Amino acid sequence: MAGKSKVIVINEKDNVATAIVPLKAGSTVVVETQGRTERIKLLSTIAMGHKFALxxxxxxxxxxxxxxxxxxxxxxxxxxxxxxxxNVVSHRGRKEGA
Structure with a gap:
């Protein structure tokens, strides 16, 4: 997958990225956001479709x-x-005042 991104950031306000392929702990991924490129070392193995913190x-x-x-x-x-x-509780399905 050389030359192609392995992660996506949907919105410039996001504080997470989503893996579009499985990623190994200890690997470094290139993340492009807000017109800049960052390299982030993964602390955890990230399954395809899962998120990691930016x-x-x-x-x-x-x-x-x-x-x-x-x-x-x-x-x-x-x-x-x-x-x-x-490490996250989802807002999905939560009712106000619940």
Missing amino acids: QEIAKGADVIKYGEPIGQTTAPISRGEHVHVH
Whole structure:
């Protein structure tokens, strides 16, 4: 897959990227956002379709994808770390006041 991106960032406001191929812990991926290119070392193995943090995300902070909050962290998440149900509670299906 040389020369092709292995991840996508949907909106410039996003603090996560999505793997479009399986990615190994310890590998470095190239991420293009807001007209700049960054290299991020992955701290976790990332399955295809799963997310990883583009930056440090504090406990209780919003996870942003599509430029919108999709969940809230339950623990601090490091740059390059897997972002999934083990460290995020989804906003999907949650009712106001619940």
